[in-house]
Amino acid sequence: MNGLIGTIVEHYNYWITIALMMMGLYIVVAKSNMIKTLIGMAIFQTTVYLLYLSPGKIVGGTAPITAKQFEVYANPLPHVLILTAIVVGVASLAMGLALTVRIYEAYGTIEEDDLVQMVDAEDRAE
Amino acid sequence: MGLLTLIAVVTVGVITVRNLFAVTVLFGAYSFLMASVMLVLDAPDVALTEAAVGAGVSTVLLLGALYLTRTEEAPPRNSPLVPAAVAVITGLILIWGTWDLPGFGLADTPVNTGVGQAYIERTYEETAVPNVVTAVLATYRGYDTLGEVIVVFAAAIGVLMLLRRLPAGSDEASSEEKEK
Amino acid sequence: MRLDVILRVVAKLFIPFILLFALYVQFHGHYSPGGGFQAGVIAAAAVFLYAIVFGLDRCKQVVPLAVAEAAVWIGVAIFAGTGLIALVLGWNFLDYTPLFADPVDAQYWGIFIVELGVLVSVTGAMVAIFYAFVLRGRQ
Numbered sequence: 001m002n003g004l005i006g007t008i009v010e011h012y013n014y015w016i017t018i019a020l021m022m023m024g025l026y027i028v029v030a031k032s033n034m035i036k037t038l039i040g041m042a043i044f045q046t047t048v049y050l051l052y053l054s055p056g057k058i059v060g061g062t063a064p065i066t067a068k069q070f071e072v073y074a075n076p077l078p079h080v081l082i083l084t085a086i087v088v089g090v091a092s093l094a095m096g097l098a099l100t101v102r103i104y105e106a107y108g109t110i111e112e113d114d115l116v117q118m119v120d121a122e123d124r125a126e
Numbered sequence: 127m128g129l130l131t132l133i134a135v136v137t138v139g140v141i142t143v144r145n146l147f148a149v150t151v152l153f154g155a156y157s158f159l160m161a162s163v164m165l166v167l168d169a170p171d172v173a174l175t176e177a178a179v180g181a182g183v184s185t186v187l188l189l190g191a192l193y194l195t196r197t198e199e200a201p202p203r204n205s206p207l208v209p210a211a212v213a214v215i216t217g218l219i220l221i222w223g224t225w226d227l228p229g230f231g232l233a234d235t236p237v238n239t240g241v242g243q244a245y246i247e248r249t250y251e252e253t254a255v256p257n258v259v260t261a262v263l264a265t266y267r268g269y270d271t272l273g274e275v276i277v278v279f280a281a282a283i284g285v286l287m288l289l290r291r292l293p294a295g296s297d298e299a300s301s302e303e304k305e306k
Numbered sequence: 307m308r309l310d311v312i313l314r315v316v317a318k319l320f321i322p323f324i325l326l327f328a329l330y331v332q333f334h335g336h337y338s339p340g341g342g343f344q345a346g347v348i349a350a351a352a353v354f355l356y357a358i359v360f361g362l363d364r365c366k367q368v369v370p371l372a373v374a375e376a377a378v379w380i381g382v383a384i385f386a387g388t389g390l391i392a393l394v395l396g397w398n399f400l401d402y403t404p405l406f407a408d409p410v411d412a413q414y415w416g417i418f419i420v421e422l423g424v425l426v427s428v429t430g431a432m433v434a435i436f437y438a439f440v441l442r443g444r445q
Binding site: 007010011012013014015016017018019020021022023024025026027029030031032033035036039040042043046049050053054055056057058059061062063064065066067073074075076077078079080082083084086087088089090091092093094095097098099100101102104105110111113114 | 157163167169180191196200202203209210212227229237249285
């Protein structure tokens, strides 16, 4: 049993991160308001960053800035990757919000259920 | 970890609250808590970026979009069971996937003894820059940073194309609408 | 007395310090956490605060729309330009060694110039996107 309990204790924070990720996924899939879907996408993205950063931490180490009094540093490569990912995430959020604004101006609603009905009615009217 | 519990509480708030202003403020709080967790994981560069971008720019952009659309979410019409089942099944598959990951915080994993360690040792001699993350971002992996700046450029152009009204331009704007 | 006196006074106190902090984060990116992206977003946040507290017309006088939209491509040009200079001089793209005398110095100052390009581009992009959202609702 020590193996199982040991595994659970070691991987506990990965599982909490996955739980948060699934909450973000639930918002994206279940909610029909577009702005809430975009917020859910942003939540999903930040939990993915957390999942990437966790294996890079070394207990007893410090931030990856070299100085004379430290010897053990955290792994810098995930930091670089996540920095790029954060900026790309905000760029896609800006584009998504611009599209939402244009859809609202064209159709008068941002609820996906109503939109699907309106677009179907337009297609049938053609 | 108390911070992660707080984050879970804020996320439940984002799911259930229907007034979108409140959801935006909760999203700002979520970003701030996420930045604190990243700081605990020894990543100050990433924490600074996440706090500035998430609680700063993202919140302002969401408020701008709410200014142009409406701020109340309609009551839910579909049953939440199927999406919840999808989320739970995906979560279980991911948990099964992380079973073999090395434990938290160990130093002799393949992740921490490969290229990352080599970068830490070589950076100060080759570039005289103590901040390893900036050096890797701008010199060793500079090509990716150029790609990232181009993504920001493309996003700005995309938003301007979608949302910019031409100044005197009632002719071009109305001919654009006649084309639709 | 108008109701927003506290906001205006506090904003007038804070905005110079926010801009100063953005420049600090940019130029100390070599020695402490920071760099181009963080500094660009913090400077954009200072402009947002000014627009929210003092009104959009005064903000458009301080940071004109054309300047924000021009900064987007000027930043990319600075970054890609340093790469192209190295290509023209016969070395690899984005190799900083032909630009300065000492190779270690070249990396140091090459990082400096490139982060400056990133700062200009990110600040311009965020302010231009903000203007696009807010000006859409006014007409």
